[in-house]
Amino acid sequence: MKADHQITAGFMPLLDSALIVAAKERGFAEAEGIDLTLARETSWANIRDRLAVGHFQVAHMLAPMPIACNLGLTPLASRTIVPMALGLGGNGVTVSLALWQQMEEHGARNDLDAAANGRALKAIVEKRVQAKGTRLRFAVVHPHSGHNYELRYWLAACDVDVERSIEIVILPPPLMADALWAGNIDGYCVGEPWNTAAVAQSFGHIATCKAAIWRSSPEKVLGAQERWAESHPEPLSALLRALYRAALWCAEPANREELARLLSSPTYVNRPMEWMLPALSGDIRVSTEKIVRVDDFFVPHAKAATFPWKSHALWFYTQMVRWGHIGHDKANETVVRNSYRPDLYRAALKPLGVALPGANAKVEGALKVATPVGSSGASLTLGPDGLFDGGLFDPDQIDAYIAAQARPPRP
């Protein structure tokens, strides 16, 4: 069969490239008439640049990245839209064994608990500041990443003065574990399998995870060059349907081993298959001795995991404002709102007769239990989606949310 559409997608070697990889390798793209080429990249900057010049039509992107592009925060940018998310969750925070030992002395728990482990970290940070010692150094993959914003949210909610009492540096995901081993950093927040990598090699301990900080929260998205998306509605719709079916396939426990094997191959993540399994099964090996069950560690399909909620985009925007990446005004807020495109998602998936959320945005953190919600098509269940500190984000109350998080001016 000759393909109707040629699409090239950039991706980074991470477990949450699963949907894109499965769409190609399991034939979902081909079935939609797409000849899908996947190109592995070495940096998010390359993904952004190659999307901008049209080498890629779409890419595996950090959820805040397209927003940063459209707000003009990046050195090179073209208008990038988000017609689909690529699952929920998938990150962890890993610390060195030395730091974990100190954290345990301050009440840290071996069960990924964000509150207890954040408090322990706060105590250590405090001591270091008092002793005028070196600050703890954490790495994240990009300034405009879910990792950076969730690490900061977690620590700030535990009363850590993020800007002054710790240091946050940028490192590419595959180098995180090596940097921890070499003692260049004390901890990091990254997607799988790069947390498991440190535990498997016996020099790291997973302290908490994205699902513990904010359950069912956004992580990677499909970024599409706006110019291409507007002039190629058919190929884009076909790709979204292929990715939706890929998400269903990834979510099926019977396919777990095959997915792990696919991802571990040299073309994709190029690391042992055993490193892929914890995130896919939810049995997270937090240390060499202990496995913790996390039901929502990585969610490829359930809970509308591929729906591009505008409230997700807006939450990232509030954090960009909070940490000084951008100023808040109505024009910026509008740019952010228009970056995520649930309308394109609905238009593409409607023919499949699947469950589609009725709303474009929701109050984040409001669902304490799994809740059936208004949807078109089949029935849809969302949540639980709580933030560990009980926080709520109402996208209709954005000014109040930003004001409440404003940092006191520096003395």
Add this chain to the structure above:
Amino acid sequence: MTLRALTVLVIDENRLRASIIETGLREAGHQNVTIIHDINGIARRIQDINPDVIVIDLGNPNRDMLENMFQLSRAVKRPIAMFVDRSDVASIEAAVEAGVSAYVVDGLKQERVKPILDMAVSRFNAYSRLQRELDDARSELESRKLVERAKGILMRSKGLSEESAYALLRKTAMNQNRKIAEIAQSLITAADLLDSGTGPGTGDDR
């Protein structure tokens, strides 16, 4: 009015390519050129060098870290933007195509930086061409070695002269519409299998 000479920093882990660019810059009259191969301690180096233009290889896995650093005023005294002019789409495409990115300090005149970027692009392309030629030469040499070995096998097994052995290889390749090196490779693989696979218990007979 004489303009202050620009300070150019080239960050490239590939030493050969970096020196090709350095030579080009010096030939173009840029004397303040620094090359960094290793990104260890780079924040401090950049602070000391205080570059006007930074050229980076797109394959560098630390680009995200470097960009973040350029945007932090602590490491770099003046904010740095990527490329000369965002609206110059052709230049941007040429650079990404060549695998190079350039960052310049804010406010630097476009006409002063454009030649540097153009030079980096053409040198990156020249390097890729050189690399391709080297790869081709290497695979050419490999092919020749394969054909020599395959000829030897045919000469021994079929008692052919060197000339006839080559003719047989060529004829087979033409009949199957494949490259002569491919035929040689399958012949060698088959011969290797037969040599070692004489069946269980016979391994030490020879």
